[in-house]
Amino acid sequence: MAEKSLEIKDLHASVEGNEILKGLDLCMNKGEIHVILGPNGSGKSTLMNVLMGHPKYEVTSGTMEFEGEDVCPLKTFERARKGIFLSFQTPEEIPGITVENMLRTAKQAMTGQSVKILAFRKKLQKTMEQLKMDPSYAERYMNVGFSGGEKKRNEILQLLMLEPKLALLDETDSGLDVDAVQIVSHGVSAFHNEENACLIITHNTRILKQLKVDRVHVLMGGRIVEEGGAGLIEEINRRGFTHILDAAK
Amino acid sequence: MKQEIYSPIPERTWRWLGVNDTRYSLPTAEVGSYNKSPLAAPDARVRAIEELPEKFREFVQKAENAAVPPAAAFVEEKKNSGSFIEIAANDTVETPIYLDYILDEASPVLVDEQFIYARRGSKATVVISYRGDGAFHRGLTRIYAEPEAEIHLVKVQLLSTQTNHADSVGVYVDKDACFRFTAAEPGAAESATTLMVQLAGDNGEADCESLYFGDETRSIDMNYILRQQGKNTTASMEVHGALLDESQKIFRGTLDFQRGAKGSVGRENEEVVLLSPKVRNRSVPLMLSGEDDVDGHHAVSIGKMDENKLFYLMSRGLDLPEAQRLVVEAAFNPVLERVPLESLRAEINAYIQRRLCHA
Ligand SMILES: Nc1ncnc2c1ncn2[C@@H]1O[C@H](COP(=O)(O)OP(=O)(O)OP(=O)(O)O)[C@@H](O)[C@H]1O
Numbered sequence: 001m002a003e004k005s006l007e008i009k010d011l012h013a014s015v016e017g018n019e020i021l022k023g024l025d026l027c028m029n030k031g032e033i034h035v036i037l038g039p040n041g042s043g044k045s046t047l048m049n050v051l052m053g054h055p056k057y058e059v060t061s062g063t064m065e066f067e068g069e070d071v072c073p074l075k076t077f078e079r080a081r082k083g084i085f086l087s088f089q090t091p092e093e094i095p096g097i098t099v100e101n102m103l104r105t106a107k108q109a110m111t112g113q114s115v116k117i118l119a120f121r122k123k124l125q126k127t128m129e130q131l132k133m134d135p136s137y138a139e140r141y142m143n144v145g146f147s148g149g150e151k152k153r154n155e156i157l158q159l160l161m162l163e164p165k166l167a168l169l170d171e172t173d174s175g176l177d178v179d180a181v182q183i184v185s186h187g188v189s190a191f192h193n194e195e196n197a198c199l200i201i202t203h204n205t206r207i208l209k210q211l212k213v214d215r216v217h218v219l220m221g222g223r224i225v226e227e228g229g230a231g232l233i234e235e236i237n238r239r240g241f242t243h244i245l246d247a248a249k
Numbered sequence: 250m251k252q253e254i255y256s257p258i259p260e261r262t263w264r265w266l267g268v269n270d271t272r273y274s275l276p277t278a279e280v281g282s283y284n285k286s287p288l289a290a291p292d293a294r295v296r297a298i299e300e301l302p303e304k305f306r307e308f309v310q311k312a313e314n315a316a317v318p319p320a321a322a323f324v325e326e327k328k329n330s331g332s333f334i335e336i337a338a339n340d341t342v343e344t345p346i347y348l349d350y351i352l353d354e355a356s357p358v359l360v361d362e363q364f365i366y367a368r369r370g371s372k373a374t375v376v377i378s379y380r381g382d383g384a385f386h387r388g389l390t391r392i393y394a395e396p397e398a399e400i401h402l403v404k405v406q407l408l409s410t411q412t413n414h415a416d417s418v419g420v421y422v423d424k425d426a427c428f429r430f431t432a433a434e435p436g437a438a439e440s441a442t443t444l445m446v447q448l449a450g451d452n453g454e455a456d457c458e459s460l461y462f463g464d465e466t467r468s469i470d471m472n473y474i475l476r477q478q479g480k481n482t483t484a485s486m487e488v489h490g491a492l493l494d495e496s497q498k499i500f501r502g503t504l505d506f507q508r509g510a511k512g513s514v515g516r517e518n519e520e521v522v523l524l525s526p527k528v529r530n531r532s533v534p535l536m537l538s539g540e541d542d543v544d545g546h547h548a549v550s551i552g553k554m555d556e557n558k559l560f561y562l563m564s565r566g567l568d569l570p571e572a573q574r575l576v577v578e579a580a581f582n583p584v585l586e587r588v589p590l591e592s593l594r595a596e597i598n599a600y601i602q603r604r605l606c607h608a
């Protein structure tokens with residue numbers, strides 16, 4: 001039997017007293033790629049923030065397990081060190097900290113070992129090349145003055161450098177031009193293997209071209225209302241979310 | 250028992266902020282002796298302050314303006330150490346002259362008076378550090394830079410959180426001379442520092458960069474005044490700081506363009522990162538202008554490490570102290586890069602690291 005990566009059961013979560021997630025279930029195995037589709041405001045980013053432990057969100061009931069371990073009691077940095085990675089829908093600008101410095105410190109924190117500067121720098125440069133990022137960005141402050149697309153590419157750079165076990169990608173493809181979506185998609189496929197899992201939120205199917213999607217979940221009103229194989233993407237593209245909601249009723 | 254005196258800032262404009270006066274306390278405790286040599290090896294350019302020739306008094310006097318006057322009187326009277334450093338005309342001193350003062354049980358008090366006389370066309374860097382654990386330090390450093398001299402003063406203060414620190418620097422810059430100032434003073438329980446530079450001659454330059462660091466309940470008081478008198482002078486003041494916990498800080502930075510300072514340029518910039526909602530941060534940039542033909546700018550940027558930024562950093566596996574360390578290091582690096590001694594730079598870093606781990 002395949003090993004479980006992420007298992008969410010009857011998850012309820014609220015932000016500032018408003019319940020956003022209302023009994024969400026989701027299960028995925030190692031080696032799989034899952035996609036979450038859902039209209040704006042349905043709670044997709046909320047789910048990501050809750051999985052990563054944003055202090056503003058409160059889990060009121062339900063469970064979340066990562067590789068068999070309850071993640072609720074863990075702090076954000078502990079979840080990251082266990083191998084959960086979130087590519088942010090809107091990455092933060094961190095003035096003063098360069099991309100290289102941030103990544104080196106993060107890598108050190110993740111592995112608990114000191115990172116050899118030269119080897120690290122070499123890998124960073126290679127990965128930036130792969131993502132067609134100008135090497136000078138390594139010396140720039142994290143996301144400061146980056147264009148929307150550059151910020152997203154920088155998220156994938158972090159994904160490839162930190163090599164987590166579960167990648168949560170929150171609309172990493174939005175705001176990217178055609179070529180950039182290709183590059184990011186290639187990046188995700190380079191990352192993915194039998195030992196890790198990807199959970200991808202998207203409004204766009206182009207990012208999925210390079211990837212073999214195992215399962216699709218439709219999130220509406222804080223719950224998964226429909227699930228299926230890769231074929232579901234095509235169906236939603238054709239008929240929209242309302243149709244799904246009607247069918248689910 | 251402490252007796253307190255106040256140093257006025259040039260214009261009484263900020264009364265409502267409660268920032269008009271610098272708190273510079275004069276300890277009444279016994280000063281005692283400080284018998285250690287601050288020099289690692291004897292240097293012919295460095296003599297005891299008592300050996301200052303009488304004929305140089307007038308130059309000391311010109312730099313005098315600079316310091317909080319009662320502080321100067323206090324230091325002159327009570328000093329237990331200090332040096333007179335003379336850089337000969339056209340001499341370029343490659344290796345920094347380094348004075349290292351260490352407070353400890355045997356010498357818990359330091360009152361130092363320094364006078365640096367940079368003769369015409371000379372070039373030198375003087376580093377003065379105050380370290381260790383003691384009761385208090387009061388210091389006064391005066392500098393006279395003759396025409397075309399270039400002098401860089403680096404002050405490093407890594408005193409323990411039990412020690413009280415107040416230091417005053419006064420500088421007279423003659424024409425075509427350049428004064429550089431670098432201060433890395435993250436230590437002490439309470440710290441009050443003043444810097445007063447008088448760009449007296451034409452084309453004089455002052456280039457000042459400092460860092461401050463507040464944590465726990467520390468209080469920091471900084472008062473910098475760059476007075477531009479000569480034509481075409483250039484002054485810049487760049488201050489970087491980080492405040493944590495319940496620390497408080499006030500920074501007064503004044504660019505004072507005096508009549509006749511035609512074509513002069515002044516820049517003042519402060520960047521502070523607030524890492525806790527409980528800090529008290531006050532910035533008082535001030536520009537005085539007695540001359541129309543000048544170009545002055547000041548800016549203060551306050552960066553708050555908000556919840557979302559911290560969440561972003563932590564989602565990359567950094568815990569709070571690590572995230573704070575990155576932010577603080579980033580803020581301080583430009584200033585630290587100006588400290589010319591590698592070992593001292595490492596020590597400043599280690600000191601700040603220790604303080605952050607504590608937090
Ligand atoms: N602080 C808050 N207080 C109240 N409601 C909030 C708060 N933050 C988010 N919400 C609401 O939660 C709902 C879900 O938001 P979320 O960002 O998870 O949507 P999403 O599915 O990611 O949408 P999109 O596709 O636009 O990114 C929205 O209706 C939003 O307005």
Ligand SMILES: [Mg+2]
Pocket residue numbers: 044045046089170
């Ligand atoms: Mg979203």
